[in-house]
Amino acid sequence: MDHFEQIKAEGIEAYLKAHEHKELLRFITCGSVDDGKSTLIGRLLYESKLIYEDQLAALEADSARMGTQGGRLDLALLVDGLAAEREQGITIDVAYRYFSTKARKFIVADTPGHEQYTRNMVTGASTADAAIILLDARKGILTQTRRHTYICSLLGIQHLVLAVNKMDLVDYSEEVFLKAQADYRELAASLGNSQVTCIPVSALEGDNVTKPSDKLSWYQGRTLLGELETLKIGELDSKRTFRMPVQWVNRPSSDFRGFSGYISRGSVGIGDKLAVLPAGTTSSVKSILGPDGDLKTAVAGQSVTICLNDEVDASRGDILADAADEPKVADQFRATIVWMHEEPMLPGREYVLKIGAKSTAVSIAEPRHKVNVNTFEELPARTLELNDIGVCNINLDQPIAFDAYKENRQTGGFIIIDRLTNDTVGAGMLDFALWRSENVQWQSLDVNKPARARAKGQKPCVVWFTGLSGSGKSTIANVLETKLHAAGRHTYLLDGDNVRHGLNKDLGFTDADRVENIRRVSEVAKLMTDAGLIVLVSFISPFRSEREMAREALDTQEFIEVYVDTPIAETERRDVKGLYAKARAGEIKNFTGIDSPYEAPLSPDVHVKTMECTVEDAADQIMAELKSRGRLDARGS
Amino acid sequence: MSLTHLERLEAESIRIIREVAAECENPVMLYSIGKDSAVMLHLALKAFAPGKLPFPLLHVDTTWKFREMIAFRDNLAKEHGFDLIVHTNQEGVAQGVNPFSHGSAVHTDIMKTQALKQALNKGQYDAAFGGARRDEEKSRAKERVFSFRSAQHRWDPKRQRPELWSTFNTRTNKGESLRVFPLSDWTELDIWQYIHLKGIPVVPLYLAKERPVVERDGVLIMVDDDRMPLEPGETPMMKSVRFRTLGCYPLTGAVESEATTLTQVIEEMLLTVNSEREGRIIDFDSAASMEKKKQEGYF
DSSP states (O other): OOHHHHHHHHOHHHHHHHHHTOEEEEEEEEOOGGGTHHHHHHHHHHHTTOOOHHHHHHHHHHHHHHOTTTTSOOGGGGTOOSHHHHHHTSOOSOEEEEEEOSSEEEEEEEOOOOGGGHHHHHHHHTTOSEEEEEEETTTOSOHHHHHHHHHHHHTTOSEEEEEEEOGGGGTTOHHHHHHHHHHHHHHHHHTTOOOEEEEEOBTTTTBTSSSOOGGGTTOOSOOHHHHHHHSOOOTTOTTSOOEEEOOEEEEEETTEEEEEEEOOBSEEETTOEEEEETTTEEEEEEEEEETTEEESEEETTOEEEEEESSOOOOOTTOEEEETTSOOEEEEEEEEEEEEOSSSOOOTTOEEEEEETTEEEEEEEOOOSEEEOTTTOOEEOOSSOOTTOEEEEEEEEEEEEEEOOTTTOHHHHEEEEEOTTTOOEEEEEEEEEEEEOHHHHHHHHTTSOHHHHHHHHTSOOEEEEEEOOTTSSHHHHHHHHHHHHHHTTOOEEEEEHHHHHHTTTTTOOSSHHHHHHHHHHHHHHHHHHHHTTOEEEEEOOOOOHHHHHHHHHTSOGGGEEEEEEEOOHHHHHHHOTTSHHHHHHTTSSSSOBTTTBOOOOOSSOSEEEETTTSOHHHHHHHHHHHHHHTTTTSSSOO | OOOOHHHHHHHHHHHHHHHHHHHOSSEEEEOOSSHHHHHHHHHHHHHHTTSOOSSOEEEEOOSOBOHHHHHHHHHHHHHHTOOEEEEOOHHHHHTTOOTTTSHHHHHIIIIIIIHHHHHHHHHTOSEEEOOOOGGGSGGGGGOOSEEEEOTTOOOOGGGOOOOBTTBOOOOOOTTOEEEEOTTTTOOHHHHHHHHHHHTOOOOGGGSOEEEEEEEETTEEEEOOSTTSOOOTTOOOEEEEEEOSSOSBGGGBEEEEOOOOSHHHHHHHHHHOSSOGGGGBGGGGSSTTHHHHHHHHTOO
């Protein structure tokens, strides 16, 4: 442990050789300031001789100035970094510390135990292989102990080590330790953690931290450091099936095309059959380029570049996986979400979700429940606020390949980013898929849109009429439908007034309701074109953005926007339904053209000027457009 | 097959470097010529092999670097055909700013911090790699791997984005940028071990050699050129010295040493009693000085 002695005994070459074979362990320390957490970490650094003399001099000066340990060295001051916190005497964020022994290099995530900083603990826990949970021997299990244990379990930390600290203040009592151990085992078991080790220590006095203590002679187990040096690092289990998110496509020349990424699970060898997800194409491994050249095999925890034997298409965000055990593909999930921002989560708002190397739009439904991290109770919730943990359904705008978080942290854990501020506002863990999109895609292959169109002997499309109330939309649509029907076409006319009696009878005339009105109608129109029909839509549809949305849902040739252009003076003069009069009298609110805007199309596919033509002319004008687009050809598209 | 700590550090750094190249529009790698930069550059080359580096290198030259550093830099760039951008704060040069008459704080601010901001603004980079390590200094321990900077390049320790797993948020709005530290989890010992293991070339100043030095306030300063004003009665002495960190020669303390090979340097480092930054005069100016500098835009 002491490298001075090691180097003297073995010589530098042997020392370096030995240290090349060290393993790496990441752990998190959980506990509050009062539990002596900073003192414990300070002690680990101090006793592994990684404190230099100038740092020690600074520490002595700081200890004297702060006066926290009455003349003795305050090891906690080694750990507390930023000026603001040093004045307050608390740590406020996640700090990372490093020390090493002959066996291992350690990366310590140090996070505060205050309730408002659940965010920080979740962050520190996300990369940890092990957790040290500190307990004040005098106080036993506290609310915060439950909270820390819950978060460590949630984030999938394999090894929990309970350090029963301040044993010096309970006269090194075995009884106190055994009680704490029994209570803690019960708590951990209730959260499904069976791998728990309990160790009595005094960080302040240095008992059983790196060296066994005479005062704890009744204790036969390992020291805290001994435990950290020997516990098994399980996360990089290379026995599980292979997963590698594609981070970068490396194409320096036409004769090299490799997929670069960090292997998140399992191992891969030349000749292995791999699948590219979500597409599902397969190939086999031609070569593996590691940091020092070509490799025959590679394992989890390595960054490599893989070349395949076939020209399969794979891009950043895809996952290379063992073809015999592919990850599932889905776009709707049950997830556990930790909210990390002062602005609460807004159900329904679109955020960016980043998982592995993939970013996609996501909307989060109202939480099913949130969890009280102290009691583990499930509470009803409408939203998630800073430091809340809740279970929600989420909906992505495209299917992704995934493993549940408990199967693979890398392909099951995600962050949530605000689209405007770009802040990381939350993080989550995929629990399971609600719906497997690959099944539906597979079903739709048998009878699809072209097949149904062929059966009808026509090319489906949407003729979208827009214009003011009373401009003549429905009249023209009626005549057009009669003509199409006479020509043997299967049509359907969706009329604004009629739909508002049924499908949309819950909607009013506010801007928000108008948007929803058109959204629903465009979805129905899309389903009908999918069914093979020629759909006529006659709606005022006053906003450009919603008409664009309807257009974008279809192929370019399938959407024909017809602007029925009648000046408002004329529509008001005609006032077929007497609505303008009522609007002018204030009896109807939000009436298009009066107190609600109408955004005329900028470049409609057909522009019908009703002041200059008859209804018949208008219908023929549209028929001509349909013909020129080939929509009336007697065969499916 | 279990990976060693250096293999894991290497893989994680490569992942970080690739992520920036994949997601940022216009990244740049700060190359300071020192040992950390040497490792970072080595890892970047591995990340994109057999392809070339997909971003340029940027060196902020204060005009007071050791001559051997500049020679090393130019050789390396030529040998590999790197796209190397060298930026110097010309206003500072015109004003004659130097570490002797202006002091280390003013010199560092104008020729380093301000120069860096100028270079980043000029190139409109949305991400800049730096070779800083968290073990270097206390305030660095809380630094993120992807450190977010405002359009004014300011670092707000309270407004850093949480970093979970290795899923990094690389998004910025126009004018904002990221400082990215792929070596965050490496320690000084890791760096030297890796250089030793992989045979990475470093500036010879890291190895002991007879060099002309003067002693000022207990610090050995190398007289690298005749711009250094000697005080009355001061004459440079030849001493076997090496440097633990490299920067502006008037601000970099040498250590007396006989270590002429890399292994000897590592041995000395392991047996030494003073920390690496001790040789950096800029850190002496005030307590928590690094934190202040970082808030103002220093790397």
